[in-house]
Amino acid sequence: MSGEPTQPRPKRSWDDLGPRLASGLTMVVLGLAMIWLGGHWFHVFAALIAGGMVWELVHMAVPNVSGAKWQMGGIACLAMLLAVYLPVSAALPLLLAPGMVALSIVPHRRTITITFTALILLSAYGMVQLRDGYGMIWLLWLVVTVVVTDVLGYFAGRLIGGPKFWPRVSPKKTWAGTIAGWLGAGIVGLIFGLWTGAGMELIGFSIAASMASQMGDMAESAIKRKVGVKDSSSLIPGHGGLMDRFDGMLGASLFLLLAGSVAGFPPGL
Known part of the structure; x- marks a missing residue:
């Protein structure tokens, strides 16, 4: 024994690999299942993911306004779910509407919230269009x-x-x-x-x-x-x-x- 104090083992950059792979595999399996099922299953899945991301966005933007994230997440999810069953001419205004609603719900950091709410919903809509339109x-x-x-x-x-x-x-x-x-x-x-x-x-x-x-x-x-x-x-x-x-x-x-x-x-x- 050298008598030297034992140094704590530094955290390795790969320490997150196990949970990352496990949760990643779960997401891949679930995502592939929804893509394969398509139709209503994929529409609901895309709406829930979009609503969840808007929930996170608002939580990051205004963490101290607890009700805002739930309202915006729910509105975004509903707007997305309705939009996929409407003609494009009606779907696009509906997808942009939650961002405008944020003006009344989100007290600050409104530019970030409005912009990225619209991007999230348009992107989710694009994935549904790709699945429904091209297979x-x-x-x-x-x-x-x-x-x-x-x-x-x-x-x-x-x-x-x-x-x-x-x-x-x-x-x-x-x-x-x-x-x-x-x-x-x-x-x-x-x-x-x-x-x-x-x-x-x-x-x-x-x-x-x-x-x-x-x-x-x-x-x-x-x-x-x-x-x-x-x-x-x-x-x-x-x-x-x-x-x-x-x-x-x-x-x-x-x-x-x-x-x-x-x-x-x-x-x-």
């Missing part, structure tokens, strides 16, 4: 693209490290992880392009969707830094909240909703 395969493509971007970004960032992507907003994200996400998305595009007959053009769509998902991630990180929280909530072990897990899907879905028809999605079909 299970294309929503699956988008989900796999975002998941691969996130997973490769996580592991490449931890293993390679290097220069940070945007340290002021997200100190852990690196250029290595960012580029690894693009490469992984390109491979997903290649595989789905060959499988569906969409061809090599899908590689470009996949990389663009990957970039959009990373922008969604950055946007959520900016909100958290603005309001001074680490996670949007503690609903999902190892992942934080719904916004922490689905922020990439928000960016990718919104990109596809806005750019898909202009760019001719799905390509080659």
